[in-house]
Amino acid sequence: MDLELQNKKIELIQWLSTLEDSSLIDKLLKFREDEKSDWWNIISENERSSIRKGMEDADSGKLKPHAEARKIYEKWL
Numbered sequence: 001m002d003l004e005l006q007n008k009k010i011e012l013i014q015w016l017s018t019l020e021d022s023s024l025i026d027k028l029l030k031f032r033e034d035e036k037s038d039w040w041n042i043i044s045e046n047e048r049s050s051i052r053k054g055m056e057d058a059d060s061g062k063l064k065p066h067a068e069a070r071k072i073y074e075k076w077l
Helices: 003-018 022-036 045-059 066-076
Strands: none
Touching: none
16 A cells, blocks of 8 residues: 555544544544445436436447537637
8 A cells, every 4th residue: 555645544543533523523424424325326317317318328329529529618618
């Protein structure tokens, strides 16, 4: 494992062990729980529908090259 990552994890563990603020601990626990949940269940039905449509288009070869999309949307990028 990357030594820098290991050091960050140890630093976080040390910080957590000294934490007394229960509201912050609750926020961290909620964050951890949210990270474990599947984002598919969180997004709206419209977003899921749009993703399904995009996947169907990709599967059937109805895609445009990135360069073409950049030309169309360049003024907003």
